[in-house]
Amino acid sequence: MADVTCNGRSYRFPKRPTVVICLDGSEPGYIEAAIEAGVAPTFARFMREGLHTHADSVIPSFTNPNNLSIITGRPPAVHGIAGNFFYDPATHTEVMMNDPKFMRAPTILAAFHDAGGKVAMVTAKDKLRLLLSNKLNYATGRAIAFSSERADQATRAANGIDGVLELVGKPVPEVYSADLSEFVFAAGVKLAERFRPDLMYLSTTDYIQHKVGPGTAIANSFYGMIDGYLAALDRLGCTIVATADHGMNDKHTADGAPDVIYLQTLFDEWLGKDVARVILPITDPYVAHHGALGGFATVHVPDVAAVPGLLDRLWNIDGIEMACAKDIACQQFSLPPDRIGDIVVISERNKALGTSPERHDLSGLDEPLRSHGGLSEQRVPMIANRRVATPLPVPLRNFDVFEVALNRLE
Ligand SMILES: [Zn+2]
Numbered sequence: 001m002a003d004v005t006c007n008g009r010s011y012r013f014p015k016r017p018t019v020v021i022c023l024d025g026s027e028p029g030y031i032e033a034a035i036e037a038g039v040a041p042t043f044a045r046f047m048r049e050g051l052h053t054h055a056d057s058v059i060p061s062f063t064n065p066n067n068l069s070i071i072t073g074r075p076p077a078v079h080g081i082a083g084n085f086f087y088d089p090a091t092h093t094e095v096m097m098n099d100p101k102f103m104r105a106p107t108i109l110a111a112f113h114d115a116g117g118k119v120a121m122v123t124a125k126d127k128l129r130l131l132l133s134n135k136l137n138y139a140t141g142r143a144i145a146f147s148s149e150r151a152d153q154a155t156r157a158a159n160g161i162d163g164v165l166e167l168v169g170k171p172v173p174e175v176y177s178a179d180l181s182e183f184v185f186a187a188g189v190k191l192a193e194r195f196r197p198d199l200m201y202l203s204t205t206d207y208i209q210h211k212v213g214p215g216t217a218i219a220n221s222f223y224g225m226i227d228g229y230l231a232a233l234d235r236l237g238c239t240i241v242a243t244a245d246h247g248m249n250d251k252h253t254a255d256g257a258p259d260v261i262y263l264q265t266l267f268d269e270w271l272g273k274d275v276a277r278v279i280l281p282i283t284d285p286y287v288a289h290h291g292a293l294g295g296f297a298t299v300h301v302p303d304v305a306a307v308p309g310l311l312d313r314l315w316n317i318d319g320i321e322m323a324c325a326k327d328i329a330c331q332q333f334s335l336p337p338d339r340i341g342d343i344v345v346i347s348e349r350n351k352a353l354g355t356s357p358e359r360h361d362l363s364g365l366d367e368p369l370r371s372h373g374g375l376s377e378q379r380v381p382m383i384a385n386r387r388v389a390t391p392l393p394v395p396l397r398n399f400d401v402f403e404v405a406l407n408r409l410e
Contacts, residue, residue, distance in 0.1 A: 006111035007074045011406040013117065017192055018199050018239045018405050022070055023226070024063060024124070024181070025206025025372065027247035028054060028381050031223055033215035039224030042231040043383065046240070051384035051409070055396040057246050059333040059346070060296035061377040062282055064097070064128065066245035067203055069399035071132050072105045075334030080104035081131065083281020086339040087300055094279070097339075098127050100134040104336075108402050110135045112199045113143050120197040121145040122187045124180045124205035127284060132201065136160070144195060148183035149175055167194070178222050180205050185229035192236045199406075200238075209248040210290055211367045234385050241405040243398045244380035251293065251352040252368040259369075261319055261347060263297055264355035270313065276301045278355045279341055282373055291362045293352040295374030298326075298341035311343070319351035321375060349376035386410045 001013035034040035035047075046052070058069045058076060060083060068081040076082040080103055085096045095102075109119045113136055121136075123129050126147040133145030138160035146154040151164040152172045165171065168187045173179035181204035188202045208222045233240055253259045267276035282294035304310060304325060314323035322345070329344035330337045347353045352371055354360050380398050386409040393400045 001116065004108075004111050004115045004117070006108045007072055007078060007105050009073045009403060011108065011112075011402060013112075013115070014198050014239065014406055016237050016239055017196055019188065019192065019233055019241075020070070020199075020201050020401050020405050021240065021242040022067060022201070022203040023242055023244045024204045025209030025246060025248045026244035026381060027209065027214065027249065027377070028379060029214035030209070030219055031381060031383070034220045034223035034227070037215070037220045039220050040227040042227045042234065043223070046230070046383050046385045050386050051241075051382065051388055051404075053382050053392065053396065054379050055243060055382045055398045055400065057244070057378050057380050057398045059375065059378060060281060060294070060373050061246035061375075062294065062296065062373055063206070063245050064131070066398060067128055068103070068131060069397075070243070070245070070401055071107045071109060071201060073108055073399055073402055074105055075399065077330065077334040077336050078105050080336050080339065082335050082339045083279075084284040085279070085281060087277060087279050087341065089300055098131065098284075100130050103131060103134055107132065107134055109133070109199060109201060113137065113140070116142075117198040118142045118196065119144075120191045120195060120200040122148070122184045122191070123203040124148050124184050125175065126150045128203060132203065144191060144197070146187075148173055148180045148187070151183065151187070176207055178208050178225070180207065181222075182225055185226060189229055189232045189236070192233055192238055206248065210370050213250065213370065230385075239384070239386055239405055239409060241382065241384040241401055241409070243382045243401045245398070246372045247377035247380060248370050248372050249349050249376055250368065251295070251350055251371050256368040258291065258293055258352060258362065258365070259319070259350060260293055260352045260354040261317060262354045262356050263299065263345060264359070265357070266317070267299065267301075268356070270310070271301070271307065277341070280353065280355060282371070290369065290371045291360050291365050293354050293360060293369060294371045295347045295351070295353060295377060297345045297353040299343040299345065300341040301343060304342045314343070314345060319348050320345060321348045322346040346374040348374070384409055
């Protein structure tokens, strides 16, 4: 089969089933600690005999922008998804970006399918399924895509498969659970066995990483679970490359309270009530595990130039790592200007950004806050079960992962 081109990048058609994995929230250290604890021998073997390096994720270091960059091979300026939602100043509305109509680029999976390949995609949460499976034609019998969350509702017409629970041999998992991610892997192994996709994308959820840090018993057990499925995929002859959408850091004080800079409160003090509008693009329908508190915010201000020293005021706040105007942020992070506010604010490693205290429901936070979104969560692992044959892209981005899997390994 000829090479497949997608969004200006060229990919070789794989000789063996190729599995790209996004381990949501896999801050460097989780896998190393699980190996140290003796529960991740397959990861250890891949890292020793295959590839182990680090890559930079997309900023904002959130789930959707990074999953969309991975599946398109391009940054948000190209695919358009810069967060879970954006504010449209023309209509004064906050618009959810979980609908494929907001995507401005095709996916690598759809390109391989249209070139005659067999493709599969399994994601933990249903919010990502429609985006990641955009434009797959299930009528050909060469495409399968579903979420763990709604695995029981999969049909041949809408997902290319039915009877997923019977195939996987597991019930539908709880949405806030490690089982949601385990189901992704269990399904991936069954699909590798029975469907033999040329190209498969598996994307988990970061429920565990929001809860606990590297080296904890819960985290070690989670990565130990993943390790067993990696061994199964490896035995099935798959090429496997795993990376992550973003890292994860503690964002709480010594007594366990969330350590938050409330930006709407500050802007209300500086400019008057509700003159500025702070957008936290981490906000989505599933906020229990982070209370919508992350490390990245964008702020709509009617006229930034009319408020001299506004950026300086932000820079002077303890815990702000970066504050800049939209054009600088869009250039530096390859973001779509029409979906970013006038100012971008990023917090330091152990600080989170909020709007105002009364707007955050923290009742679902049963552990001290861990979250992501900023530069301090940009470094992620990249691990493969095969050696590098052709030098890797420099700098290496997590959205180079399909390029690495298809073009750069032995
Ligand atoms: Zn994530």
